[in-house]
Amino acid sequence: MDGFGDIGRPKVLDGIGLHEPMARSSNTDGVGSSLCLLDGQLEEPLTDRIRCEFLSSSSDAEAHSRHFRQSAVGTDSCDKNYFIDQATARGFTMTTMTTAEEIGAFRSEAARGDKLRGRVAFVTGGTRGIGAAISKSLVSQGATVAAGYGRNTEQAQKFLADLSTASDGAEVSVHQGDVASADDCRRTIREVIDLHGRLDILINNAGITIDKTVAKMTEDEWNKVIGVNLSGAFFLAQAALAHMLERGSGRIVMVSSVIGETGAIGQANYAASKAGLFGLTKTLAREACFQMGRAGKLTEGGIGVTVNAITPGYVSTEMVESIPEKVLNRIKDSIPMHRLAQPWEVARVVHFLAADASGYITGQVWGVNGGLDM
C-alpha cells in the first residue's frame, strides 16, 4: 500500500473509526511524505480535543511532526482554522482533521446495534449536553427516543430536526416540561406513553448547578437544585415505575455525579442532590424487585425492572463551561486520565444498562470518571 495514495482516506480500525497509524515517510524523494499523528491506540493525540493527518512537502516529516505537536499541545481548541493556519505556516497540507466530538460520533456510528429495537426511552434534559449524547446513543441502538427539555425550545427543535435526519427514520420526539414540577413530571411521562404507546426506559438526566459556599447559599438556591436534581428524579421515576411494573419490564437510569460521592467546595446543594440519588436508586430498585416478586413476575432470565445510577466525572458540556480556566486545569490535573470525558463516553454506559441483557444489574452506581475516585 502506498502511503501517499492513502492519505485522506481514513482507515477504520477495530470498528472505532480511527485512522490507521502511519508514522512513516512514503516516498524516497520526500515529496508527498505522509505522517499521521493519530494512531489506533491513541498514543499521540495532539490535544485531548483534536487530531490531525497531513501531507508534508519535505522528507523531514518527523521534525515537522514535532513542531506541529508543540504548537498544538495545550491549545485545547476545536477551531479547525487555527490548526490549518499552523500547518500551512509550517509547509503542511492538512488532509483530515477530526475533533474529539467527531471521533465520538464515528465511534457511536461504528457501535450501532439493535439491542434496543422496539423499546421507547424518555431522556430528561435529552436535547443537549450529556442528555443529547444519551438520546443519540439510544437511537443508535434502535430505540424510539422522547427527549425532554426545560426552556430551550430552539435547541430542542434543532435537536429534533438533526436527529430525525441523521437517524434515517428513527422515531424521535421532544417534550417540554419543568422537572422541578411534580405535575410536569407526571404529564410528560403520560405524554410519552400516549404518543409512543409505551415507556421502557427512563433516563433521569436533567440537572442544574447553582454553586455557592454553604455560608452564602440561600434557601431558594438550595431548594431549586434539590427540586430539579432529586425531587424531579423521584416524581418521574414514580410515574414511570407504575407503568413499568404493570408491564413487567423496564429500565431507569439516574444521572448522578462523582460530586455526590466526594462532595465539592461550593456545591452543597448539588452534592446533596446527587448523593440523594444513590438512596433513591437503591430504594426504587428494591421496591421494583419486591413488587415484581409479589406479582409473580420475577422469572428466570426475565428482563425485569431495574434501577441504576451512573456517576460521571467532569464532562465536556455547557455545565462545565462556567468553571474558570485555572480551576478547570487544576481539575484536569487531578484526573488520572488528565482530561474531561466526552458526552458519548457517558452515554455508552447508559445504553449498556438499558439493554434487556442487563436485567441482573440493579441498585448499582456506575462510575464514569477517568479514575477520579480511585
Ligand SMILES: NC(=O)c1ccc[n+]([C@@H]2O[C@H](COP(=O)([O-])OP(=O)(O)OC[C@H]3O[C@@H](n4cnc5c(N)ncnc54)[C@H](OP(=O)(O)O)[C@@H]3O)[C@@H](O)[C@H]2O)c1
Ligand atoms: N457536565 C458534567 O461535567 C457533569 C458531570 C457529572 C454529572 N453531570 C450531570 O449530567 C446531567 C447532564 O449534564 P450536562 O452537563 O449535559 O448539563 P447541561 O448541558 O447544562 O444540560 C442540562 C439539561 O437539563 C435540562 N434541564 C435543566 N433544568 C431543567 C428543568 N427544570 N426541567 C427540565 N429540564 C431541565 C436542560 O434543558 P434546556 O435545554 O431546556 O435548558 C438541558 O437539556 C446533569 O444531571 C448533571 O448534573 C454532568
